[in-house]
Amino acid sequence: MTNRNLRIVIQLLLLLIIDIFLISELKMGTYFTPHIYLLSILLLPVRTSKGILLLFAFFCGLVVDLFMNTGGIHAAASTMMAFVRIFTLRFYLAPEDEDNNISPGLYALGTRKYLIYSSILILIHQLTFFSLEIYKMDSLFLILKKTFASAVLDILLLVFIQMLFMKPAKKNERRKR
């Protein structure tokens, strides 16, 4: 179990480094600001306690805030995302998933369920982020445009990362869909 925790921490550190030093350096314009550190929050094991989940998300966001001068916007957005995860994830789990304590990723959940699950959470994150960042109701349309553009790019990026760097579970463990 500690082995798995260690893997989660290393994965988080890698994602944060890539996010802070590479993705945010790409300067893709004001509309596209994907954040790949969200993957660690998405992939936390199913049986992680709610408190740990919230604290984990909060500190992920806080680290990003420290480096990007965003005050507490990332912390607020990723805590919100973790909170929503508590309520949404259960709809996409089969009964045995909870027993196996899976990481709800692309392969473990299955493509379709994963896409819905990750889209909801990423949209929530980006919407919270841009609402707090722009905080003007008259820019509602701008907030929605930025949210949508960033979220779509983010969802695709996270799928690619999982396809490239994460192995599917072994055959006998994989569920048929």
Add this chain to the structure above:
Amino acid sequence: MRNLSFLLQKFGFVLLFLLLEGIAFFLIIKRNNFQKVAFLNSTNELTGQVYSYYGGFKEYFYLRKENEILAQENVRLHALVEQSLRNFSAPSKGIDSAYQQVFTYTPCKVINNSVSKTQNYFTIDAGSAQGIHADMGVISPSGIAGIVKGVSPNFAVCQSVLNVNYPVSVQTKKSKDEGTLSWDGRTPVYSKVVGVPNHVDIQPGDTIETSGNSSIYPEGIPVGYVLRYTINPDDGSYIILIRLSTSFTSLRQVYVIDYLFKREQKQLEDSLAVDVGAISHD
């Protein structure tokens, strides 16, 4: 009592959620009061150090471009060197030097920069130990860049011109008519100038420069070039779309400007309680 502990067990996470969001909101509100929050920005020595190592590594990728920009700047400075000096020759008092230094420039490197938010900041590798303090202007070789907001011993965080909360007093180069630069938070390449009266003759391609009455920038630092304009129906002034002369997506070398007479000017203005600088910089 048992009910209470049961409730806490079941819904404690909601309380935790509210607590964490509360902390986050507290930090967000604090951020707008930038100078006071010393512990959560990259003036913080720790993140500053990390960014300065990383900046040193990144520099190598931009050497050629950087050289070109600096060479162009040299050409410009050779032609303009007298603009940062003011004629103080007063024959009756018999001052030796005809010119006295008004602005000094400290070269710095940008080690962290953002352009994609509505309030953008960048971090430079010089701080209070190098004589940098808050409210000093920052320019790049090709034009205006920002203003220092917070300093630590070796780093300073500057508010970029790409910040919706940072209006700058500017003027047209041809006729010296004043306006206000205000960014709308959309793209890092363009910005807007408002408040120029509509009797002024403006053509696409005209240069917009700093006006020099803000005691932060010297007069004549390039800001941008007019692309097109519309008339504001409310007061008949121009809304001018400009292309910024500084390329904020590749900001590396900058200069921090110290206006040596700032304290004297401010004391005088305060003592008379006049509001000369129409545009306050926070």
